[in-house]
Structure formats: C-alpha cells, structure tokens
Amino acid sequence: QQPVQSPQAVILREGEDAVINCSSSKALYSVHWYRQKHGEAPVFLMILLKGGEQKGHEKISASFNEKKQQSSLYLTASQLSYSGTYFCGTANAGGTSYGKLTFGQGTILTVHP
Amino acid sequence: EAQVTQNPRYLITVTGKKLTVTCSQNMNHEYMSWYRQDPGLGLRQIYYSMNVEVTDKGDVPEGYKVSRKEKRNFPLILESPSPNQTSLYFCASSTSTPSSTDTQYFGPGTRLTVL
Numbered sequence: 344q345q346p347v348q349s350p351q352a353v354i355l356r357e358g359e360d361a362v363i364n365c366s367s368s369k370a371l372y373s374v375h376w377y378r379q380k381h382g383e384a385p386v387f388l389m390i391l392l393k394g395g396e397q398k399g400h401e402k403i404s405a406s407f408n409e410k411k412q413q414s415s416l417y418l419t420a421s422q423l424s425y426s427g428t429y430f431c432g433t434a435n436a437g438g439t440s441y442g443k444l445t446f447g448q449g450t451i452l453t454v455h456p
Numbered sequence: 457e458a459q460v461t462q463n464p465r466y467l468i469t470v471t472g473k474k475l476t477v478t479c480s481q482n483m484n485h486e487y488m489s490w491y492r493q494d495p496g497l498g499l500r501q502i503y504y505s506m507n508v509e510v511t512d513k514g515d516v517p518e519g520y521k522v523s524r525k526e527k528r529n530f531p532l533i534l535e536s537p538s539p540n541q542t543s544l545y546f547c548a549s550s551t552s553t554p555s556s557t558d559t560q561y562f563g564p565g566t567r568l569t570v571l
Binding site: 345387432 | 487489491496497498499500501504505506512514515546553554555556557558559560561562563564565
C-alpha cells in the first residue's frame with residue numbers, strides 16, 4: 344500500500360519554507376526522500392531509519408516519527424533549484440519483503456522568484 | 457564514472473511483440489530494482505533483486521519478467537506488451553536493501569509506448 348504524501352502541490356516564493364508529509368498505514372523501518380526534476384531521474388536526498396533521528400543537509404532536513412508512521416521533509420529558505428517533485432519511499436518493518444520500497448504519489452513543489 | 461545505464465531510452469512498439477529493456481550498473485551493487493512511473497501514481501516497484509539469481513516481486517509485477525545472471529545487469533522483459541504497460545521505466549541500484557542507509561541510484565529512464 345502506497346504511503347500518502349501531503350500536500351499534493353506547493354507554490355512558494357524564494358526564501359519561504361515548506362513541509363512535505365509522508366504517512367504510512369504500515370509499520371515503517373526506513374523512509375527515503377527523493378527529488379525529481381521534469382524529464383530527469385529521481386535524485387537521492389536522504390534516508391531515515393526508525394529511531395526518530397532527524398537528518399539534515401544544508402537547508403533540507405527530515406524527521407521520522409515511528410509511532411505515527413510518518414515522516415516530514417522540511418525545506419527552509421527555499422531556492423529556485425528546489426523546484427521539482429518530491430517523493431517519499433517507505434520500507435516496511437517485519438516480514439520477508441525487506442527488498443521492497445514503496446513510493447508515495449509525489450508532491451509538486453514550485454518556487455517562484 | 458559511477459552510473460546506472462538503461463537501453464533503449466525510448467521505445468515504441470506494438471502489442472504482443474516481446475521486448476527487453478537492459479539495465480547495467482558499474483558500482484558493484486548487490487541490490488537492483490525496476491520501477492514504473494505513471495502520472496499521479498508516483499513510482500511503483502515492479503521487481504527487485506538482492507543479488508545474483510535472487511529476485512522477488514514488487515508491487516506491480518504482472519506482465520513483467522526479470523533475470524539476474526550477472527551482478528551488474530538486471531534486464532526487464534515484457535513477453536507480450538500491452539498498451540497499459542506504456543510508461544516511464546527506471547532501473548535503480550544500491551549497495552544494500554532499502555532497509556539500510558544506502559543511497560539508491562537511478563538510471564536515466566526508458567520511455568516505452570505500446571500501441
């Protein structure tokens with residue numbers, strides 16, 4: 344079952360902040376975040392393992408709440424280069440399908456000057 | 457240069473004509489995976505492979521076959537393509553499974569149209 348991302352789309356002005364959420368109905372072991380620009384392949388942003396550790400890379404960070412089976416991606420002081428579609432991918436805890444990675448439907452982020 | 461390559465990049469074919477999309481990685485990765493991407497549905501996993509001769513179904517395996525005879529190659533086979541398999545296909549690889557912290561690297565994509 345696909346994780347659910349919200350919102351489906353975000354429009355920002357340069358310098359504004361955004362939060363993208365990813366929720367799963369199943370217990371999660373890891374959450375992956377990718378960004379895809381139009382016509383290109385998805386590019387890795389970060390991975391979070393269960394444990395609730397928040398990770399960051401410059402002005403993009405993420406958190407993972409195991410109890411809520413939810414992850415959030417935080418983009419601060421957005422730049423034009425942040426525009427694209429953001430996907431979360433989830434690997435479930437337990438079972439034998441630990442090679443499976445299920446992606447959400449994506450969140451389209453547009454940053455205007 | 458570390459990369460995942462796919463061929464062909466674009467393919468137009470007709471219903472029922474068997475085709476193979478090749479995927480190759482030069483990073484000595486154990487894990488490889490195929491995804492299809494359709495508007496509004498995101499990326500959906502077709503098949504994945506943990507290692508040579510070890511493959512398993514993803515979320516949408518119907519109508520597809522894969523093989524992993526060598527570590528670097530993971531071809532996607534459509535024995536009898538149908539129009540509902542028209543999609544953008546991505547191959548990806550990583551050192552280990554998605555349950556680890558390893559980055560998954562994506563190929564450039566193959567746009568397939570089945571008439």
